[in-house]
Amino acid sequence: MAMICCCFLCIETIKRLYAVVYTVMRNGIFVLLKNFKCDQRIIMDRANSFKTSILDMFPSITVGAAILDHGGRILSRNVAFSEKLGLQRKKHLVEEFPFLKRNFKEITIHGRQSIQWIKEKNVLLCLSPLELPEDKNRVFCLLFDQVSEDISHMKTMEMKELIMQLDVIIDAISEGVWVCDGKGNVLRVNPVSAALNDINAPDVVGRNMKDLESEGYFNECASLETIRTKKTVTRLVLLRRTNTMVIATAKPFFDEKGSLKMVVGTERDISKLEELHHFLRQQALLQDSLKEHINELKTLNRLSHNIIAKSESMIRILNQVARVSHVESTVLILGESGVGKTAIADLIHKNSGRSGKPFFSINCSSIPETLLESELFGYEKGAFTGARGTGKTGLIEMADGGTLFLDEIAELSLASQSKLLKFLDEGTFFRIGSTKKQEVDVRIIAATNKDLQDLVGKGAFRLDLYYRLNVISIHIPPLRERHACIISLIKHYINRFSSSMKVRRIISPDALEILTTYNYPGNVRELINICERIVVMTKREYVMPSDLPRQVLKSVQTENVDFCDLIQGETLPEFMARIESRVLVKTKARYGSQEKMADALGVTQPTINRKMKKYGL
Known part of the structure; x- marks a missing residue:
C-alpha cells in the first residue's frame, strides 16, 4: 500500500508555495514533507491546471522533470532529470529501472499517481497521469532529492522501534x-x-x-x-x-x-x-482413573437392574462382580443357602466376554455320587451298565467357551475332587470309557454354604483343590445382615408376582413392618416364596398382618430380641438404615402424610420424602 500527497507544479507555482508536503508509506516507512499551508485537494487541482504549460517551462524547473509514455519511454526531459538519474543518452526509464514497471502499470490501469524511492540514486520519483491536447496517454514525472535526510531520519527511528520490539520479543x-x-x-x-x-x-x-x-x-x-x-x-x-x-x-x-x-x-x-511429562502422566493417570470409575458406575448401574442392592455390603459385591467379570480367574462364591449365589454366578457370566456362550449350572449335592462324574465328564456308549447306546456329552464339554457353575462344591467326593482338579490344571479330560483326551475352554465358578477350610482340616476336601478354586472369593452376607435390601426386595417381588398373576396387591405399613422384622433364615429364597404366597393367598388388595404366613407372625411374636440390638456382622450404616426404615414405617402408619411425619420427627418434608424413596417406602 502506498499513499503520497505530492505536487506536480510548474516552477512559478513551486516558488509561490512554502513547501511540498507528502506522505509515503512503503515497506513500513512513513515520510512526511512538512509545511503545507493549503488543502491537498486544492493543491492537486492547481497542479493539474498547470500541467499543460510545463512543457514550455522545462529549462527553468530546478527539480528533475520529464514526460514519458505509458511504457516508460522518455519523450521530453530537462537537464536535472538526466543528471540525477544518469540517463544522458538513455531514452527508456523502465529499461534502466525495471522495478518501475509496476508503477507505470498502476497509472495505466487505475489512472492515479504513483511514487517510488530509487535508493541507488537517492531520489524520490513522482509519477502522475498527464493529459496533453495532442496525446492524453502521457505520464508526468518529477524528481525530488531533498528528502533523503528526512527519509534517513525516519528509517533510523523506525529501526530503533523495530530493535526495541525485537528486544522485547527475545526477552519474553x-x-x-x-x-x-x-x-x-x-x-x-x-x-x-x-x-x-x-x-x-x-x-x-x-x-x-x-x-x-x-x-x-x-x-x-x-x-x-x-x-x-x-x-x-x-x-x-x-x-x-x-x-x-x-x-x-x-x-x-x-x-x-x-x-x-x-x-x-x-x-x-x-x-x-520432565516436570511437564510428570504432570501429563499424572493427568493421564487421573483421566484413566476417572474413566475406570465412570465405567464402574455404569457397570454397577447395569448390574443393579438384575440384583437389588441397597446395602453397602451388596454394593461392594456388585463392584467385585464388575471386576471379576472381565477376567478369566476361577471364582469361589461363599454364603448361606438362598442368599443368591446362583444369581451372582449368572451375573458374572452375563457381564463377561463369554456372555454369548453357554452357561451351565449343576448342584453337586443333588446328584448321586455314582452319577456325578458322568454328568460332569460324560461317557462313551457301553461305558457301564445302563449307559446310553449313543453315549453322553458331559456338562464340561457342553459348556465349552462358556461358564460352568458348580454349586455346593463341598459335596463332591474326594475321587471327583481329584478329577476336577486335574481338569482345572490342564484344561483336558477323558469321557468315562474313552481313551481320547478332550480339550475345552471353560471358566469354572464354584459355590458353597460350608466352611471349606474346616473341611480341609477334617480331610473332607482337598487342600490343593481349595487353593485352585479360591483364586477370587466373593462372600454374600445373609439377608438379615443387609436389612436395607429387605423392603426393596419385598416390593419388587410383590409387584412381580402381582403382574404375572394379573392382580393388585399392596403391602400395608403394619404388614411391611412385620416383614422387615422377620429374620429370614432361608434368606432371599424364603423372601421370594413368602411374597408369592402373599400374592396368591391374599384375597383383598391391601395385605394386612393377618395375611402373612404363620411362621412369620410366630417368629415376630415370640422374638425376644430388642430391634435396636446389633445383628452379628451388621455394619453401623446398615444398623442405622434398619432402624431408620423401621421408624419411618411406624411413623407413616401413625400419621399418614409426609407433612405430619416431618412435624412428628422434627425434620423437613423433603427430608422425609428423600428417605422414604431411599428405602422404597
Whole structure:
C-alpha cells in the first residue's frame, strides 16, 4: 500500500508555495514533507491546471522533470532529470529501472499517481497521469532529492522501534536464546539463557563462543557446530556452571550471497520438560482413573437392574462382580443357602466376554455320587451298565467357551475332587470309557454354604483343590445382615408376582413392618416364596398382618430380641438404615402424610420424602 500527497507544479507555482508536503508509506516507512499551508485537494487541482504549460517551462524547473509514455519511454526531459538519474543518452526509464514497471502499470490501469524511492540514486520519483491536447496517454514525472535526510531520519527511528520490539520479543521467550554472528561472536543473550548459564549477559556479549566453551561455560556448543557445518544442529548440552542439562538447537541464517550471517541458538531445560511429562502422566493417570470409575458406575448401574442392592455390603459385591467379570480367574462364591449365589454366578457370566456362550449350572449335592462324574465328564456308549447306546456329552464339554457353575462344591467326593482338579490344571479330560483326551475352554465358578477350610482340616476336601478354586472369593452376607435390601426386595417381588398373576396387591405399613422384622433364615429364597404366597393367598388388595404366613407372625411374636440390638456382622450404616426404615414405617402408619411425619420427627418434608424413596417406602 502506498499513499503520497505530492505536487506536480510548474516552477512559478513551486516558488509561490512554502513547501511540498507528502506522505509515503512503503515497506513500513512513513515520510512526511512538512509545511503545507493549503488543502491537498486544492493543491492537486492547481497542479493539474498547470500541467499543460510545463512543457514550455522545462529549462527553468530546478527539480528533475520529464514526460514519458505509458511504457516508460522518455519523450521530453530537462537537464536535472538526466543528471540525477544518469540517463544522458538513455531514452527508456523502465529499461534502466525495471522495478518501475509496476508503477507505470498502476497509472495505466487505475489512472492515479504513483511514487517510488530509487535508493541507488537517492531520489524520490513522482509519477502522475498527464493529459496533453495532442496525446492524453502521457505520464508526468518529477524528481525530488531533498528528502533523503528526512527519509534517513525516519528509517533510523523506525529501526530503533523495530530493535526495541525485537528486544522485547527475545526477552519474553520462555526458552534461552543465544545469538552470534557468522564467526561465533556473541551478539545477544536473553534473560532466560543468562539464568540457565549463571552469567551476566554484558559479560559475554562481544566474546567468541570458542572462548566461552574453553572457559567451561558449556560443552559441545551447538552454535559452533552449526558454524562449522552450516546446518541446523540439535544436541544435549551440559551447562557446567549450573550443572543443568538442556536441549540446545542452533539454526543458521544466510545473506543474499549465501554467506553465513547469523546463528540463533535456543536452550530448553530438560528438567522443566520432565516436570511437564510428570504432570501429563499424572493427568493421564487421573483421566484413566476417572474413566475406570465412570465405567464402574455404569457397570454397577447395569448390574443393579438384575440384583437389588441397597446395602453397602451388596454394593461392594456388585463392584467385585464388575471386576471379576472381565477376567478369566476361577471364582469361589461363599454364603448361606438362598442368599443368591446362583444369581451372582449368572451375573458374572452375563457381564463377561463369554456372555454369548453357554452357561451351565449343576448342584453337586443333588446328584448321586455314582452319577456325578458322568454328568460332569460324560461317557462313551457301553461305558457301564445302563449307559446310553449313543453315549453322553458331559456338562464340561457342553459348556465349552462358556461358564460352568458348580454349586455346593463341598459335596463332591474326594475321587471327583481329584478329577476336577486335574481338569482345572490342564484344561483336558477323558469321557468315562474313552481313551481320547478332550480339550475345552471353560471358566469354572464354584459355590458353597460350608466352611471349606474346616473341611480341609477334617480331610473332607482337598487342600490343593481349595487353593485352585479360591483364586477370587466373593462372600454374600445373609439377608438379615443387609436389612436395607429387605423392603426393596419385598416390593419388587410383590409387584412381580402381582403382574404375572394379573392382580393388585399392596403391602400395608403394619404388614411391611412385620416383614422387615422377620429374620429370614432361608434368606432371599424364603423372601421370594413368602411374597408369592402373599400374592396368591391374599384375597383383598391391601395385605394386612393377618395375611402373612404363620411362621412369620410366630417368629415376630415370640422374638425376644430388642430391634435396636446389633445383628452379628451388621455394619453401623446398615444398623442405622434398619432402624431408620423401621421408624419411618411406624411413623407413616401413625400419621399418614409426609407433612405430619416431618412435624412428628422434627425434620423437613423433603427430608422425609428423600428417605422414604431411599428405602422404597
